[in-house]
Amino acid sequence: MEYFVQQLVNGLTLGSIYGLIAIGYTMVYGIIGMVNFAHGDIFMLGGFAALIVYLVLVGLFGGIPIALALFIMIIVAMVMTGLWNWVIEKMAYRPLRGSFRLAPLITAIGMSIALSNFIQVTQGPRNKPIPSMVSSVYEVLGISISLKQIIIVVVTAVLLTIFWYIVNHTPLGRAQRATEQDRKMAALLGIDVDKTISITFIMGAALAAVAGTMYLMYYGVIVFTDGFTPGVKAFTAAVLGGIGSLPGAVLGGLMIGLIESLWSAYFTIDYKDVATFSILAIVLIFKPSGILGRPEVEKV
Amino acid sequence: MANITNTPESAGSNLMARALREAFYAGLVALGLFVLFVGLKTDQNILNELILVQRWGLLAIFVVIAAVGRFLSVAYIRPFLARQKVTNAVTGLLPDSVATRFFRVPIVVVAAVIAILLIFAGNAIAAALPAVLVPWVTMIRALAIIYVLAFGFFYFRVYIAAHFNTLAIIALIFYPPVMVYFFGYQGSLKYVDNFGIQILIYVMLAWGLNIVVGLAGLLDLGYVAFYAVGAYSYALLSSYFGLSFWVLLPMAGIFAALWGIILGFPVLRLKGDYLAIVTLAFGEIIRLVLINWTAVTKGTFGISGIAKASVFGIWSFDVSATNNFAKVFGLPMSSAYYKIFLFYLILALCLLTAFVTIRLRRMPIGRAWEALREDEIACRSLGINTVTTKLTAFATGAMFGGFAGSFFAVRQGFVSPESFVFLESAIILAIVVLGGMGSLVGIAVAATVMIGGTELLREMTILKQIFGPDFTPELYRMLIFGLAMIIVMVWKPRGFVGTREPTAFLRERKSVSGSFTKEGHG
Numbered sequence: 001m002e003y004f005v006q007q008l009v010n011g012l013t014l015g016s017i018y019g020l021i022a023i024g025y026t027m028v029y030g031i032i033g034m035v036n037f038a039h040g041d042i043f044m045l046g047g048f049a050a051l052i053v054y055l056v057l058v059g060l061f062g063g064i065p066i067a068l069a070l071f072i073m074i075i076v077a078m079v080m081t082g083l084w085n086w087v088i089e090k091m092a093y094r095p096l097r098g099s100f101r102l103a104p105l106i107t108a109i110g111m112s113i114a115l116s117n118f119i120q121v122t123q124g125p126r127n128k129p130i131p132s133m134v135s136s137v138y139e140v141l142g143i144s145i146s147l148k149q150i151i152i153v154v155v156t157a158v159l160l161t162i163f164w165y166i167v168n169h170t171p172l173g174r175a176q177r178a179t180e181q182d183r184k185m186a187a188l189l190g191i192d193v194d195k196t197i198s199i200t201f202i203m204g205a206a207l208a209a210v211a212g213t214m215y216l217m218y219y220g221v222i223v224f225t226d227g228f229t230p231g232v233k234a235f236t237a238a239v240l241g242g243i244g245s246l247p248g249a250v251l252g253g254l255m256i257g258l259i260e261s262l263w264s265a266y267f268t269i270d271y272k273d274v275a276t277f278s279i280l281a282i283v284l285i286f287k288p289s290g291i292l293g294r295p296e297v298e299k300v
Numbered sequence: 301m302a303n304i305t306n307t308p309e310s311a312g313s314n315l316m317a318r319a320l321r322e323a324f325y326a327g328l329v330a331l332g333l334f335v336l337f338v339g340l341k342t343d344q345n346i347l348n349e350l351i352l353v354q355r356w357g358l359l360a361i362f363v364v365i366a367a368v369g370r371f372l373s374v375a376y377i378r379p380f381l382a383r384q385k386v387t388n389a390v391t392g393l394l395p396d397s398v399a400t401r402f403f404r405v406p407i408v409v410v411a412a413v414i415a416i417l418l419i420f421a422g423n424a425i426a427a428a429l430p431a432v433l434v435p436w437v438t439m440i441r442a443l444a445i446i447y448v449l450a451f452g453f454f455y456f457r458v459y460i461a462a463h464f465n466t467l468a469i470i471a472l473i474f475y476p477p478v479m480v481y482f483f484g485y486q487g488s489l490k491y492v493d494n495f496g497i498q499i500l501i502y503v504m505l506a507w508g509l510n511i512v513v514g515l516a517g518l519l520d521l522g523y524v525a526f527y528a529v530g531a532y533s534y535a536l537l538s539s540y541f542g543l544s545f546w547v548l549l550p551m552a553g554i555f556a557a558l559w560g561i562i563l564g565f566p567v568l569r570l571k572g573d574y575l576a577i578v579t580l581a582f583g584e585i586i587r588l589v590l591i592n593w594t595a596v597t598k599g600t601f602g603i604s605g606i607a608k609a610s611v612f613g614i615w616s617f618d619v620s621a622t623n624n625f626a627k628v629f630g631l632p633m634s635s636a637y638y639k640i641f642l643f644y645l646i647l648a649l650c651l652l653t654a655f656v657t658i659r660l661r662r663m664p665i666g667r668a669w670e671a672l673r674e675d676e677i678a679c680r681s682l683g684i685n686t687v688t689t690k691l692t693a694f695a696t697g698a699m700f701g702g703f704a705g706s707f708f709a710v711r712q713g714f715v716s717p718e719s720f721v722f723l724e725s726a727i728i729l730a731i732v733v734l735g736g737m738g739s740l741v742g743i744a745v746a747a748t749v750m751i752g753g754t755e756l757l758r759e760m761t762i763l764k765q766i767f768g769p770d771f772t773p774e775l776y777r778m779l780i781f782g783l784a785m786i787i788v789m790v791w792k793p794r795g796f797v798g799t800r801e802p803t804a805f806l807r808e809r810k811s812v813s814g815s816f817t818k819e820g821h822g
Contacts (some may be wrong), residue, residue, distance in 0.1 A: 035573050038428045045337075055352050085333050091785050099793040101520070101572070107731045109726045110785025117779035122337050128350055228722070232580065253532045268590040277581035284574055285566045 002142045007265040008258065013149040013218065015257020016156035020211035021234035022241070022249035023163070024204030030180045030244040031200050034095065038088065039208060040231015041115035043080055046209030047222045048119055049077040051128055054216075066133055070151075070217065077209040085205030086198055094194070112227070113270045119224040129221040159210060160250060167246065173207070176200055180244075229273075235258075236280050237238035242293020251291060319375035323367040331359070338362055341544025351491060357438030389790045399454060408451045464741060476640045486636065493639045494755055500646040500705055500773035504748045506731040507702030507740060513729065514738035515657075515666065516693035517673025520577045521725055522583025525563070526556040526698040528590060528720035529704020535603040535715045536596065543611035548704050557695040564694030568687055571676075581723055590717040602716025609710045611641060642711055649707060653700050654740055660696070669693050723778075730785050736795030738746055745796050754781050 021043050028036040057069050083205040092111055095105045104197040136147040167173040175196045178186040187193045215230065216222050237256045241248025254275055283291065319522030321792055345351045369725040390748040418425070418441035425437060453460060460467060475496060479488040509523045537543050537551070563582045567575055590597050597603070610616045612630040660666040666687045672677045679685055709715050731750055757773045757780065788796075 029573070035576065049336050051350075052340050052342060052352070055342060055350055056340070059352060080332070081334060083329070087333060092790060095790045096793055102513075102733050103789055103793040105519075105576075106730050107789045109730060110782045110789065112782070113723065113726065113778055114782030114786065117776075117782060119337065121775055121779055123342055126344065128342050130350060154712050212404060232584070234723075235577060236581065239574060243573065255481070268592075271588065272584050274588050274592075277585050280581055281566055281578050284570055284578055288569050288571075288574060290574075 003265070006143050007261045009143060009145055009149060011258035011261035012254065013152050013257070014261060015220070015254035016152050016158065016213055017211045018237045018256050019250040019253025020156055020159065020207045020214070021212065021230060022253045023246060024072075024208045025235050025238040026243055026246060026249040027176075027200050027204050030239070031091075031176060032104075032183075033057045033101075034093065034104040035235070036093075036106065036201075036204075036217075037105065037235075038111035038115055040229075040234065041119075041227035042085055042088075042113045043206050043208040043212045043215075043230060043234075044119065044222070044224065044227030045084055045115060046077045046081040046205070046212030047078040047146075047216045047226065048123060048128075048212075048224075049209065050074070050213035050216050051222055054130060054133075070133070070213070072080055072209055074155075074213050075226040077213050078206040081205040081209035081212070082202040085201045089198055089201040094197075112231075116224050116227055123224065125224060127221050127223045130216070131221055133217055147217050152218060155210065155214065159207060163207070164246070166203075170265065172196075172199065172282065219225070233273075233276065236276065239290055240280055240283055242290030245290070245292045245294075248290060248292035313733035314378040315375060315379070319371050322372035322374050327363045327367035330363045330435055334359055334362045337743045359695040403451045403454045408448060411444045411447040411451075415441065415448055418444065439763070468744070469651070469785060476643050480636070480640070486634065489636055489639055492636070493644050494758075495752055496643050497639070497646055498755060499748055499751045500643070500650050501708060501711075502728065502731060503744050503749045504646065504650045504653055504704045504707075505701060505728045506735065506743045506747055507650065507657060508697050508704065509728050510697075510735075510738065510740070510743055511657060511660075511669075512693050512697035514743075515661065515673065516690065518690060519572060520694075520697070521576045521580035521722070521729065522563075522586075523579075523697070523701055524720045524722070524725040525586040526560060526701030527705040527708065527724070528586055528717075529556045529559050529698075530702030530707075531709040531715045531719070532590065532597065532603075532701070532705075534706035535606050538607045539603060539605070539669070542607075545607070545706070545710055546612060548554050549703060552706035553699040553702040557699040558703065560694040560696075560698025560701075561691050564691050568690055579727070580722065583720075587720050590720070592765040600717060600719070602714055604714045606709050606713045606715070608638065608713070609628060609642070609645065617641070642707075646707055646711075649703055653703075656696075657740065658701075665689070665692055707712075722810050727781075734785070734788050734795050739795070749796075750784065751782065753784065754778075754784050 001152060021039065024039045025036060025043070028034060028039070042119050044268060051072045052075045053068060057064050059070060088111060092107050093104055134147045134151065137144050138147070138150075139145075175186070175191045176199075177195045178189070178191055183193055186196075211230075212222075215226070233256055234253065237252035238249045240251070240255060241252030243252070259276055259279055260272050263272045267275070308548075339354065339356055341353040341355055342350050343353050383393070384397070389589070401549075418437065429437065476488065476492050479491040479496075483491065505527060506524075509520065512518050512520045512523070533552045533555045534545070534548045537548055538545070543551075563579070567578050568579055591599055608617045631784070667691075668679070668684045671682075671684060672686060672689050672693075676686060679689075708719070712719075727750070731746045732743055732752065735746035737740075754777045757777050
């Protein structure tokens with residue numbers, strides 16, 4: 001039982017990271033109907049930004065309190081990756097907005113290749129390990145919960161609350177929802193659609209940057225290829241939960257995290273990704289629009 | 301109101317002011333983008349700790365390039381492009397296109413003279429010059445030759461466009477002998493193998509995927525799985541049972557087609573992006589199984605020592621065999637014969653793919669695929685069985701992937717899961733889309749440009765001259781590939797060939813512009 005709960009905690013931590021990335025996928029898909037394949041690499045970029053900021057901070061002020069360092073890392077990573085995604089959207093995706101469905105997808109795949117290779121060229125191909133930043137572990141009822149896990153879950157919960165509030169209760173969120181429903185009508189009613197879409201990309205990137213920082217803190221290592229696997233899993237999470245649905249993305253992320261950790265705990269760790277992808281396929285076969293997704297009604 | 305009385309001069313200075321302002325912003329954004337990733341580099345010191353190396357000079361170069369590029373684009377390139385669209389008030393004609401300005405007869409004469417001079421006297425000139433200048437001589441020679449050839453293509457463009465298929469096939473058939481003639485057996489290896497075979501493999505894969513994506517409109521992100529199935533069925537069956545290539549080639553195709561049906565069956569109900577993610581997942585599952593099922597596949601070590609193909613069992617390319625090709629014909633031993641044989645083999649496989657695709661498009665099943673792509677509901681209402689239509693598309697596409705896979709195994713002599721990553725699927729899909737989806741010629745052109753272009757980068761010794769001896773152009777291959785994908789897509793969203801001859805037509809055959817149809821072709 002304790003073992004099971006322990007795995008549940010691990011899965012929840014992992015799932016929070018996936019959920020944060022998945023929101024970026026699902027929002028961009030909801031608003032312009034495009035699979036932003038480069039989002040995983042945006043996450044990796046966020047992790048690298050956090051890593052470099054951490055090294056700068058340690059270099060400048062040796063004994064900086066870890067909480068403050070983490071806070072600065074998150075903020076800078078959010079700003080940096082937000083800027084990146086803003087530029088990417090403006091230069092690579094916006095010219096293709098009216099184009100046929102595959103064009104932005106191919107551009108996004110190209111962007112994903114370009115971003116990971118950009119980091120490989122500028123930062124080198126090797127693993128980048130950092131010493132453990134947070135190492136306290138608490139024992140609760142025989143279950144060991146590390147401070148890292150608490151931080152990840154709490155940060156995720158706080159961000160999701162803020163995010164949920166923005167989407168549901170602010171003029172910006174209203175503009176986003178309107179653009180999502182009908183872009184042309186939203187534009188006619190005076191919403192700056194381009195700006196709304198840009199902000200959506202920036203928000204998605206900022207959440208991915210937080211996920212990147214958390215990933216770096218949790219595993220203590222990052223490498224330029226790290227965008228791919230978490231990116232694909234987060235995309236899987238978004239699809240599993242029903243792409244376009246925000247609660248679905250979080251639910252999907254948590255499910256993927258739980259499946260992964262439980263499978264690794266009770267079966268073989270080698271096939272954990274196979275299990276994740278198989279469950280995705282099975283869920284989609286029986287519920288083709290994801291768990292919380294609205295089924296698309298086709299009109300003739 | 302003041303804007304109405306703009307004189308040309310004030311418009312010009314406005315433009316300059318705007319260009320400067322935008323250049324400043326571009327520089328600022330570039331500074332923001334690159335300050336962490338280019339300005340600082342994480343590196344390991346002797347204690348294996350991460351340290352930061354500062355590279356502010358490089359960062360400055362990035363920022364200046366962004367600013368200058370933006371300035372030139374706003375101040376010169378955009379007004380130039382705008383002027384190209386305005387007719388001359390006196391003659392009523394559009395200005396000369398960029399291509400006709402670029403390809404002028406006097407320039408081509410000069411280029412031809414330089415090319416001929418450097419081809420025949422290049423070695424003597426190179427010997428007389430200091431070693432630093434030698435790569436420059438090579439580069440000038442290459443540029444002159446390319447310019448003359450491009451002029452030829454441009455001058456005869458109407459004829460070439462009309463007879464493209466015949467000309468291309470003739471050129472490909474004579475490609476290996478010409479390369480052997482110019483570079484000798486050993487020197488031709490690079491051109492036949494690295495360029496010829498490499499590009500043709502991708503052409504074949506892209507034509508295979510084109511059946512699934514271009515014709516049937518099913519977005520498949522896991523095509524590389526079938527490539528892997530083909531490669532591993534050849535590798536495993538030939539090393540465990542000693543079967544020959546000619547037996548296993550059709551078997552690999554059948555296995556891959558079977559897998560196409562097995563993987564296609566569960567995803568029949570899925571559409572668009574859901575289909576994309578599930579096919580991607582299947583591609584990853586197959587790769588992960590290949591990695592982890594070590595008892596059979598030897599995991600990440602891969603399978604090596606795969607038997608070579610023979611010329612229908614008549615002549616072998618094994619050095620020890622009595623019917624060795626070179627021994628039979630009394631030729632000097634060289635690995636080039638095998639490569640040339642492989643070149644013709646993959647060329648034949650490509651032509652088979654093209655032939656089958658063209659014929660299938662005219663058959664009921666091909667029309668059903670294209671109908672399915674344009675409108676699934678209409679398709680079903682008209683009584684087309686969408687299940688079999690989709691499954692045959694998956695199976696046919698997978699079969700060609702399987703053929704290409706077994707060819708890949710026989711060419712490399714070694715297969716490992718490393719060769720079947722998602723990136724390969726992405727590259728193949730990119731070639732299909734960049735080629736204009738559904739257009740065989742466009743796809744072949746896209747494969748040549750994208751694969752040949754990145755292979756060419758390996759040959760650029762000139763870059764070492766500019767950026768110093770530590771510079772390895774190979775590192776930048778995929779970076780440039782990714783950027784090229786973006787640039788081509790933004791520049792030509794419909795791919796290289798945006799129009800296509802329709803298969804079904806009423807009275808007369810009219811080419812339809814890609815922009816009128818749903819998925820980008822007529």
